[in-house]
Amino acid sequence: MKNRNFRRPSGNMLIFVTAVFLGLVVPLLMFLLWYVRTLGSHQEQRSATEAAALAAADSLSRLVINDANYGYVGISDYAPVASNTQAPDGQNLPVKGINTILATVRLDMIVADQLHDPVMQQLAARDYTNAMSAKDYLNTAMADAIGPSPSQDFRDVDQNRIRPYNDALNAYKQNVIRMTGTANAVNAASFKLSLGCLATPATTNTPTPQPASYASIADSTTTQPSSTGDGTSLYKSYVNIPYNGNNFVFAGCDNSVRLVDPKVFVSTISTPYAIPTIVKVDADQVFAAGRGNPNSSTVHSIACAQPGSTCDPRPSPGALKLDFPDGIPPEITKPGDLLTSPVIGTVPTVLQSPTSGDYPPSGLTPITGGLPSFVPVNPPPTMVSGVMIYDWFKRAGTRPNIKSILDFQNLAIGSVLPQTIAYEWTSTGTIKYMVMAKTAAGYVVPASNMQLYSQTKSPFTSTNGLAYDFVGSDTVVNPGILQGGIHAGEPLVDPMITSSLPEQTSNFLCSNFGVASTIYGANFLVILVVLCKKFSRRVKKAAVLSMSVLSLAACGGPPPTPPDVALSVNSVGPRIPRDTYLKNGMAVELEIKLH
Numbered sequence: 001m002k003n004r005n006f007r008r009p010s011g012n013m014l015i016f017v018t019a020v021f022l023g024l025v026v027p028l029l030m031f032l033l034w035y036v037r038t039l040g041s042h043q044e045q046r047s048a049t050e051a052a053a054l055a056a057a058d059s060l061s062r063l064v065i066n067d068a069n070y071g072y073v074g075i076s077d078y079a080p081v082a083s084n085t086q087a088p089d090g091q092n093l094p095v096k097g098i099n100t101i102l103a104t105v106r107l108d109m110i111v112a113d114q115l116h117d118p119v120m121q122q123l124a125a126r127d128y129t130n131a132m133s134a135k136d137y138l139n140t141a142m143a144d145a146i147g148p149s150p151s152q153d154f155r156d157v158d159q160n161r162i163r164p165y166n167d168a169l170n171a172y173k174q175n176v177i178r179m180t181g182t183a184n185a186v187n188a189a190s191f192k193l194s195l196g197c198l199a200t201p202a203t204t205n206t207p208t209p210q211p212a213s214y215a216s217i218a219d220s221t222t223t224q225p226s227s228t229g230d231g232t233s234l235y236k237s238y239v240n241i242p243y244n245g246n247n248f249v250f251a252g253c254d255n256s257v258r259l260v261d262p263k264v265f266v267s268t269i270s271t272p273y274a275i276p277t278i279v280k281v282d283a284d285q286v287f288a289a290g291r292g293n294p295n296s297s298t299v300h301s302i303a304c305a306q307p308g309s310t311c312d313p314r315p316s317p318g319a320l321k322l323d324f325p326d327g328i329p330p331e332i333t334k335p336g337d338l339l340t341s342p343v344i345g346t347v348p349t350v351l352q353s354p355t356s357g358d359y360p361p362s363g364l365t366p367i368t369g370g371l372p373s374f375v376p377v378n379p380p381p382t383m384v385s386g387v388m389i390y391d392w393f394k395r396a397g398t399r400p401n402i403k404s405i406l407d408f409q410n411l412a413i414g415s416v417l418p419q420t421i422a423y424e425w426t427s428t429g430t431i432k433y434m435v436m437a438k439t440a441a442g443y444v445v446p447a448s449n450m451q452l453y454s455q456t457k458s459p460f461t462s463t464n465g466l467a468y469d470f471v472g473s474d475t476v477v478n479p480g481i482l483q484g485g486i487h488a489g490e491p492l493v494d495p496m497i498t499s500s501l502p503e504q505t506s507n508f509l510c511s512n513f514g515v516a517s518t519i520y521g522a523n524f525l526v527i528l529v530v531l532c533k534k535f536s537r538r539v540k541k542a543a544v545l546s547m548s549v550l551s552l553a554a555c556g557g558p559p560p561t562p563p564d565v566a567l568s569v570n571s572v573g574p575r576i577p578r579d580t581y582l583k584n585g586m587a588v589e590l591e592i593k594l595h
Helices: 010-061 098-115 118-145 164-174 381-395 402-409 515-534 537-555
Strands: 064-067 071-074 184-186 192-198 203-207 223-225 233-236 258-260 278-287 297-306 319-324 349-353 419-425 431-436 452-456 467-474 586-594
Touching: 010 164, 010 258, 010 278, 010 297, 064 118, 071 098, 071 118, 098 118, 098 203, 098 381, 098 402, 118 381, 164 192, 164 278, 349 381, 381 452, 381 467, 381 586, 402 431
Parallel strands: 319 586
Antiparallel strands: 064 071, 184 278, 192 278, 203 233, 223 233, 258 297, 278 297, 319 419, 349 452, 419 431, 452 467, 467 586
């Protein structure tokens, strides 16, 4: 019995526990690892697809096309600082965002109706047609640009090539983390970009007309308070906000590129006026069989993104100048009289344009064709003034305050003395003005190459017995390099106009002359009345010219020159603002002078 060997039972239990662990726990751990890797692959695919959508939307937001009627157009506004948008004069041009174009046309339609001006109403209707054409052109360009092989070489304002598909694919590949531990790759045939809209309207960064009582937006759900806190509202995208039978559907874009819920993505909405800017990315990622993944698998993912956009504040969209070098006829007591006075509306004008350069020194060529159908060959000065003042409104984009425009039309000029009045836009959309010294002797109203210039064929006779000529120059009627000539429809540099005019509260002769101007003005007015009654036309003209010289001395000459524009630099090179971007140039000039 002593030599017999015994085994301890504890050894058998160890083997049993080990067998159970290997048979149950290890497979469970392997399953959990496989499950975590599967979840990781889905998250990996989702992250990569979202990165691709954001990259494509960012690329699309930088696309710029060259439209015949509006110049450079894109999803976003761009200030005139980049080298790929140069005019023939070597200076840079702005890019107009499509939402800005639509909002401007809608605002101008409202203004034209409020002014009851048939010329402006027809101009706004023409602009609506042109805006729809620009919208269609942009839609076609975006649909082409997102493909694997675009038919055109699209560029941004800095001359960088726009390839949304390539940018999206590169972003996708760079964001794959490969959590599965197995070989995987995107299925090239499945990687697709498409454009669409949002089934649920979202906010844009495009402001609605102000004051809101003039906006003609009956449904308050179509707007959203602005994040700027200035009390303005913003249009929403992908909902029709019509005005007077014209449809306006704003594109989906906001202050920055952002993801949107794929559930609200739709290829089209029930209106032909939509602008599909929402980018959808579809991609299949194939995972090869490997450890923990016995079979190959394919993961499909979708992501959508909305492009970003900026709103150009247009700090100095251009000034309207009214020149009265020989005094103001009694028929003109306010700017609105230039549109309605029967006295100045009785004579024909000649429409001209300098075709070989700026006038002067280049000559003027009569315009014989290409006019809107509602403009006669020899329109009266009242119609010409309507066309040109409308273009001044339009230059300011979405900024103008409608009530300020109505007030401007009825703003009393206040003095019949020789003078120049410059009207400009404030940052809040109101109109400020300055009464300055009259233009120098021998001054000729300049004309911009390929823009509009008009002058009366024969003088009109005022009720004061004097004969006057009318001259008008519109430097912004034809924007863009395709029709706009050397300066592409941008304002001309004018030394009389400053970048920041002091706002007027009284109709003084000039900003630094104060109450004394009222006294001189009253005395001169009495003298003028006497002259008009008792002396010959030659004596009257000499007296008016002498008052012009005294007025110039009293005002102390033209205002000081504004400081130079500072330069900024980006990754491409120096960005130099156009001369008339940070300081106002002459957009429209109307002159009435003795014949």
